[in-house]
Each structure stands twice: as C-alpha cells, then as structure tokens.
Amino acid sequence: MDARFVASASSASRLPPPGPPEVAVAGRSNCGKSSLVNALTGRSKLARVSGTPGRTRELLFFAVTFPGTPELLLVDLPGYGYARASKQEQQAWGELIDRYIDTRETLRTLLLLLDARRDPAEEERELLRWAAQRELDVIVVLTKADKLKRSERRPAQDRARRSLELARTPLLVSVREPDSVVALREALVASALRDAAQAEPGPAS
Ligand SMILES: Nc1nc2c(ncn2[C@@H]2O[C@H](COP(=O)(O)OP(=O)(O)OP(=O)(O)O)[C@@H](O)[C@H]2O)c(=O)[nH]1
Ligand SMILES: [Mg+2]
Numbered sequence: 216m217d218a219r220f221v222a223s224a225s226s227a228s229r230l231p232p233p234g235p236p237e238v239a240v241a242g243r244s245n246c247g248k249s250s251l252v253n254a255l256t257g258r259s260k261l262a263r264v265s266g267t268p269g270r271t272r273e274l275l276f277f278a279v280t281f282p283g284t285p286e287l288l289l290v291d292l293p294g295y296g297y298a299r300a301s302k303q304e305q306q307a308w309g310e311l312i313d314r315y316i317d318t319r320e321t322l323r324t325l326l327l328l329l330d331a332r333r334d335p336a337e338e339e340r341e342l343l344r345w346a347a348q349r350e351l352d353v354i355v356v357l358t359k360a361d362k363l364k365r366s367e368r369r370p371a372q373d374r375a376r377r378s379l380e381l382a383r384t385p386l387l388v389s390v391r392e393p394d395s396v397v398a399l400r401e402a403l404v405a406s407a408l409r410d411a412a413q414a415e416p417g418p419a420s
Contacts, residue, residue, distance in 0.1 A: 218256035221276040221288065227314035231276055233321040237288045238403060241312065241342055242328030244294030247358040247390065251328065252277060252291050254390040255400055262291045272308075274315060284404050288321075295338050316345045324352040324406045331357035331371050331387060335378045343379060352406045355381055356399060360389035 222231040240248045249262035256279055275291040292315070293308050300308075316322065325346040329339060346353045357375055360368065368387055375385050386402060388395040 216257055216282060217278075217280040218258050218261055218289075219278050220261065221278050223273045223275050225273045225311075227311055227318065230274070230315070230319070233319070235278065235286045235288050235321070236323040237276075237290050237319065237321050238324040238326055238406070239290045239292055239316065239319075239322055240326045240328065241292045242294060242358070243296045243330065243333075243336075243338065246294065246328045246330045248291055248294060248328055250390045251356070251358065251388065251396075251399075252289055254396045255279070255289070255403070274311070281400060281404050290315075290322075296336070312342075313345065316342075316349060316351075322349070322351060324354060324403070326403070327353060327355045328358050329355065329375065329385075331360050331363050331368075335375060339379060352409065354399075354402050354406060355379065355383075355385040357385050357387045358389070360387040360395060361391045362389075363387075 224230045240252060242248050252262040253259050256277065261277060262275060272293050274293070277289045277291070278286055279289050280286045292312055295305065295308055295312065316325070325342065327339060327342055327346075329335060343353065355375070357371060363371060372384050372387055375381070376383075379385075386395070386399055388399050390396065
C-alpha cells in the first residue's frame with residue numbers, strides 16, 4: 216500500500232491537473248474524514264487530524280495505491296457545518312465543494328461520512344443529490360462506530376438508510392476497529408475497479 220500527498224487547493228481554480236480516478240471524502244466538520252483517510256492508507260499522519268473542528272480548509276489530494284488496484288486519488292474535502300465559522304466562510308466552503316463535485320471530470324466516487332450518532336441533515340441530502348446528478352458511485356459511511364453500543368449499531372444503520380433513502384445499508388466504520396476499515400477499503404477498491412472496467416475499451420469490432 217502506497218500513499219503520498221500530492222497537492223492542496225483552496226479554490227476550484229487551483230486544483231491539480233486531472234489524473235487518476237478520484238474518490239472524494241466528504242462530511243460534516245469533525246465527522247472523521249481525515250482520520251479515515253489515515254486509517255485507509257495505514258499512514259497515521261498523512262492527513263491532519265484535530266480535536267478542533269474546521270481544521271481542514273482546503274481540498275487535500277493524496278495518491279493511493281491499494282494492493283492489486285490502479286492508483287487513485289483520495290481527496291479530503293473541507294468539512295461543512297462548522298458552527299463557529301462565519302456565514303461567509305461556510306458559504307465559501309459550500310461553493311468550493313459544489314464546484315469541485317460539479318466540474319471535476321476525474322471524480323468517480325463520493326465517500327460520504329456521517330457521525331453514527333447524528334441524524335442526517337440537509338447537507339448530506341444535498342451532497343447525495345449532487346452525486347446523483349453526476350452519476351457518481353456513492354459509498355455512505357457512518358463513522359465513530361466505537362461510540363455506539365453493539366445494540367445501537369444496526370438500528371443506526373437502518374435509520375440512516377431510511378432517512379437518506381439509500382439503496383444500500385451504509386457501512387459502519389471506526390478507525391479503532393481495523394476490520395471495519397478493511398471492509399471500507401474493499402468497497403472503495405470495488406468502486407475503483409468498477410470504474411476501471413468501464414473505462415476499458417471494448418473488443419475491437
Ligand atoms: N472515537 C473515535 N473518534 C474518532 C474516530 N474518527 C475520528 N475521531 C476523532 O474525531 C475528531 C475529528 O476527526 P478528524 O479526522 O479531524 O475529522 P474531520 O472530518 O477531518 O474534521 P474537519 O477537518 O474539521 O472537517 C478527532 O478528535 C478524531 O480523533 C473514530 O472512529 N472513533
Ligand atoms: Mg479534516
């Protein structure tokens with residue numbers, strides 16, 4: 216498994232040139248995006264994690280090669296809904312994420328993260344709408360599973376699935392539970408491979 220930092224971008228006009236297929240990691244501030252990027256890549260200090268919400272304010276691009284798959288870019292998006300940010304800042308972040316999702320030609324998969332203890336809100340629905348418009352593959356993940364009792368887990372998954380009208384049950388993941396990270400990595404790889412297979416030219420006729 217190989218992972219390295221490629222670029223950061225604080226505005227949609229400064230994105231790195233498009234390259235390998237991209238997986239965007241989106242979610243509310245503090246939901247665990249950067250932690251999960253680190254867990255997925257097995258590199259504890261790749262993306263910066265902080266106890267202070269609103270830490271990641273740029274798009275961070277990481278090139279990752281999981282075993283047996285082509286290289287892909289994991290993109291750690293700035294978290295939305297950070298209460299102490301000004302309205303202006305929140306709007307700027309919304310526009311940045313919106314423009315990135317809307318225009319990034321190499322974006323294939325949206326990894327939407329939601330703290331397992333929270334109910335989905337308008338922002339999550341909006342991201343799912345954008346993803347549907349772009350026909351992105353979507354993987355919804357409930358994070359910080361370790362904060363739930365065993366008996367609370369399945370109901371939380373069912374609730375999120377109903378609330379967001381998902382076709383599939385969301386994954387429940389904790390960076391403290393390695394098996395759950397492995398399961399997510401497999402789902403990501405399947406998504407990446409699906410896209411690679413689609414991109415493959417058909418047999419010459
Ligand atoms: N218990 C538990 N804590 C977690 C987990 N994942 C992340 N955290 C904690 O949640 C806090 C926020 O994590 P980050 O990874 O920085 O969250 P983020 O979504 O990148 O936040 P922003 O960059 O502000 O949008 C940190 O204190 C993490 O240690 C998890 O699976 N379990
Ligand atoms: Mg972050």
